[in-house]
Amino acid sequence: xxxxxxxxxxxxxxxxxxxxxxxxxxxxxxxxxxxxxxxxxxxxxxxxxxxxxxxxxxxxxxxxxxxxxxxxxxxxxxxxxxxxxxxxxxxxxxxxxxxxxxxxxxxxxxxxxxxxxxxxxxxxxxxxxxxxxxxxxxxxxxxxxxxxxxxxxxxxxxxxxxxxxxxxxxxxxxxxxxxxxxxxxxxxxxxxxxxxxxxxxxxxxxxxxxxxxxxxxxxxxxxxxxxxxxxxxxxxxxxxxxxxxxxxxxxxxxxxxxxxxxxxxxxxxxxxxxxxxxxxxxxxxxxxxxxxxxxxxxxxxxxxxxxxxxxxxxxxxxxxxxxxxxxxxxxxxxxxxxxxxxxxxxxxxxxxxxxxxxxxxxxxxxxxxxxxxxxxxxxxxxxxxxxxxxxxxxxxxxxxxxxxxxxx
Amino acid sequence: xxxxxxxxxxxxxxxxxxxxxxxxxxxxxxxxxxxxxxxxxxxxxxxxxxxxxxxxxxxxxxxxxxxxxxxxxxxxxxxxxxxxxxxxxxxxxxxxxxxxxxxxxxxxxxxxxxxxxxxxxxxxxxxxxxxxxxxxxxxxxxxxxxxxxxxxx
Numbered sequence: 376x377x378x379x380x381x382x383x384x385x386x387x388x389x390x391x392x393x394x395x396x397x398x399x400x401x402x403x404x405x406x407x408x409x410x411x412x413x414x415x416x417x418x419x420x421x422x423x424x425x426x427x428x429x430x431x432x433x434x435x436x437x438x439x440x441x442x443x444x445x446x447x448x449x450x451x452x453x454x455x456x457x458x459x460x461x462x463x464x465x466x467x468x469x470x471x472x473x474x475x476x477x478x479x480x481x482x483x484x485x486x487x488x489x490x491x492x493x494x495x496x497x498x499x500x501x502x503x504x505x506x507x508x509x510x511x512x513x514x515x516x517x518x519x520x521x522x523x524x525x526x527x528x529x530x531x532x533x534x535x536x537x538x539x540x541x542x543x544x545x546x547x548x549x550x551x552x553x554x555x556x557x558x559x560x561x562x563x564x565x566x567x568x569x570x571x572x573x574x575x576x577x578x579x580x581x582x583x584x585x586x587x588x589x590x591x592x593x594x595x596x597x598x599x600x601x602x603x604x605x606x607x608x609x610x611x612x613x614x615x616x617x618x619x620x621x622x623x624x625x626x627x628x629x630x631x632x633x634x635x636x637x638x639x640x641x642x643x644x645x646x647x648x649x650x651x652x653x654x655x656x657x658x659x660x661x662x663x664x665x666x667x668x669x670x671x672x673x674x675x676x677x678x679x680x681x682x683x684x685x686x687x688x689x690x691x692x693x694x695x696x697x698x699x700x701x702x703x704x705x706x707x708x709x710x711x712x713x714x715x716x717x718x719x720x721x722x723x724x725x726x727x728x729x730x731x732x733x734x735x736x737x738x739x740x741x742x743x744x745x746x747x748x749x750x751x752x753x754x755x756x757x758x759x760x761x762x763x764x765x766x767x768x769x770x771x772x773x774x775x776x777x778x779x780x781x782x783x
Numbered sequence: 784x785x786x787x788x789x790x791x792x793x794x795x796x797x798x799x800x801x802x803x804x805x806x807x808x809x810x811x812x813x814x815x816x817x818x819x820x821x822x823x824x825x826x827x828x829x830x831x832x833x834x835x836x837x838x839x840x841x842x843x844x845x846x847x848x849x850x851x852x853x854x855x856x857x858x859x860x861x862x863x864x865x866x867x868x869x870x871x872x873x874x875x876x877x878x879x880x881x882x883x884x885x886x887x888x889x890x891x892x893x894x895x896x897x898x899x900x901x902x903x904x905x906x907x908x909x910x911x912x913x914x915x916x917x918x919x920x921x922x923x924x925x926x927x928x929x930x931x932x933x934x935x936x
Contacts, residue, residue, distance in 0.1 A: 498927045509906045509921045512899065519859035526860075532845050534867045535832050606835065 393738065395604035396698045397731060399543050400708060404730070406547045407709040408716040408723055411554055414499050447559035451567035458571065462582035469589060469597060477598040478529070485528045485545055485600065490521040492548040528600065535605055542602040546702055550709035554717070561714050562759060568707060569755040576749040583749075600702040704750060711758045721773065722765045729761040730754045829878050831869045839878060842868065846884040853891055858899070861892035 438446070468477060494517050501508060527533045527541040554561065575581040590597050708730050715722035733754025741748055776782040830836030837845060849864035868885045871878045911918045919925055927933055 495933060498923070498933050502924050502927065502933070505924070507907045507910065508903065508923050510923050510926045511921070512903045512906070513923045515856060515899070519857055522857055523859045523863060532837060532841070534830070534863065535835065537863055537866070 392604065392698050393735070396602075396700055397734065399539060399602060399604075400700070400705060400734065401727075401731075403543050403546045403550070403705045404709045404712040404727060406543075407550045407554070407713040410496065410547070410551050411713045411716045413503060414496070443557075443559040444563070447557070447563035450560045451564045454564055455567050455571045458568075459575070459582065462575065462586070466582050466586045466589070469586060474595075474598055481598055481600055482525050482529045485541075486521060486525045488545050488548050489524040489541075490517065492552060493517065493520060493544070496548065496551060535603075539602060539604075542600065542702060543705070545600065546602075546705035546709060549702075550706045550713060553706065553710040554713040558714070558717070561710065562762075565707060565711055565714075565755050566759055569752040572749040572751040602700045602702060602705065604698040604700075700750075704754075707751060707755060708758075711755060711762075715758075715762050718766065719770070721770060722762050725761040725765040725769070726758045729757040733757045829871050829881055830867055832867075836867075839881070842878070843880045843884075846871075846881045846888075850884040850888050850891075853888060858892050858895040861888040861895070864888040865892060 465477070497513070497517065500506070501513075523537070524541045524544070527538045528545075531538075556564070572583075575583040576587075578584065586597060711730065712723055712726050715726040733756075734750070737748065737750040737753050740753075741750075773782075828834060828836055829839050829842045836842075846864060846868055849860055849867075853861040853864065865872060865885060865888050868878075868881060871881050871885045872889060875882075905913070906918075906921070909918075914921070
């Protein structure tokens with residue numbers, strides 16, 4: 376706790392910010408892996424898993440691989456088409472300034488995810504572990520959990536830790552739902568979403584790019600489900616270190632609907648925009664007196680970072696130096712790792728490292744190019760590549776080594 | 784990407800990495816001439832998020848609302864209220880406007896969770912011997928099977 380600033384510079388603060396975003400991503404992936412391991416759904420009757428992602432083709436184990444691949448391709452195309460339409464709808468709504476509607480929609484979708492998905496996964500866990508809880512207690516706990524979660528998503532005046540935890544939980548629940556898709560569909564869907572993200576952000580007509588440009592031109596925030604890391608507060612001066620170096624945006628909408636019920640989840644995808652405002656200002660130098668602190672920090676907050684959850688900022692530094700990451704990223708990373716967990720833990724380790732490496736690469740590219748970049752492609756494509764390589768090569772190698780008692 | 788190194792946060796990484804912004808530490812790190820005016824029993828910020836949280840004037844409204852809504856069978860909201868305004872709870876005689884609501888939330892949460900825990904434990908431990916036939920009807924996994932609650936996915 377020394378007062379003298381150590382000459383650590385960028386590595387110290389940027390490293391810490393990166394840690395603050397890698398930690399929740401890792402926790403999300405870890406929880407999904409645990410859920411997948413505990414609730415073995417392959418053996419259950421999930422042939423009746425009807426969603427929009429399997430509407431074109433329902434995979435069964437008896438088909439040939441080429442058939443499965445074609446079916447999966449069809450499914451993914453349908454899904455990506457739906458996502459594109461919904462994103463354009465989002466752009467339209469944002470253009471007509473229906474921000475309130477979008478916020479309520481977000482709250483509603485998080486209510487559905489937390490209430491129904493959370494309830495069902497809770498029921499699965501109860502059945503697996505034979506927990507003798509009675510229905511009143513369970514309903515009460517679920518009710519509490521859901522309502523507080525919706526409040527955490529809606530309002531900004533909830534403890535930051537609670538909001539962050541609920542974001543991670545929503546990511547875990549949605550990712551678990553995605554892992555229940557058939558195998559080939561999942562992998563092809565991941566690749567398709569990565570490519571879609573690439574197209575939607577970089578192409579001039581891409582919906583995400585339009586959305587971000589709208590947001591920047593109006594200097595507003597898109598209402599979106601976004602995980603926001605804690606901004607770094609300079610303890611010497613009891614104020615928020617403000618860095619308007621980057622302003623990154625992540626957005627994507629995914630929609631999944633089922634035959635029996637429609638769940639519309641408007642989560643955010645990946646889009647990174649940098650607003651190259653250099654410089655760094657320390658706000659409210661406390662040595663000048665406490666009276667200045669409160670109003671100036673209010674002004675920073677009004678810029679919508681820790682603000683009304685209208686944060687669209689995805690990966691990168693918001694205007695207060697807080698890293699934000701869209702929830703769609705959490706979900707698809709976790710889906711990848713969860714699907715890898717359904718095969719073996721070896722693939723989990725490989726895919727986890729690939730995703731984290733992809734995340735780091737994306738941040739570096741962001742620093743390099745200073746413009747809108749999608750963050751999903753690098754991680755997902757690396758992850759899929761590592762999964763395939765692990766299954767094909769590494770497993771064979773490890774098995775041979777173990778069976779010949781060479782290495783365990 | 785440019786940052787002037789002297790303005791980057793120095794050594795308080797330990798404070799920040801643990802994600803706890805204890806307002807007392809902030810007071811200790813301030814300029815010495817301010818420490819005398821801000822004693823340890825008077826934290827600056829009423830919320831646990833420190834300068835990232837609410838100011839004192841806004842806090843009263845939120846504390847009151849959380850306390851009020853907690854009565855709709857939402858003890859978790861009371862718990863969140865206590866967690867959020869932890870500096871208020873910890874330091875007696877600070878923030879006199881907020882304190883009654885936060886203390887009320889703490890008491891409410893403890894009472895409610897005691898009742899709920901006693902009921903849940905009675906149910907679990909007592910089992911069929913205590914409840915007889917109705918135990919099977921009330922227990923969650925049977926309810927789930929009966930109404931097919933896990934088949935929605």
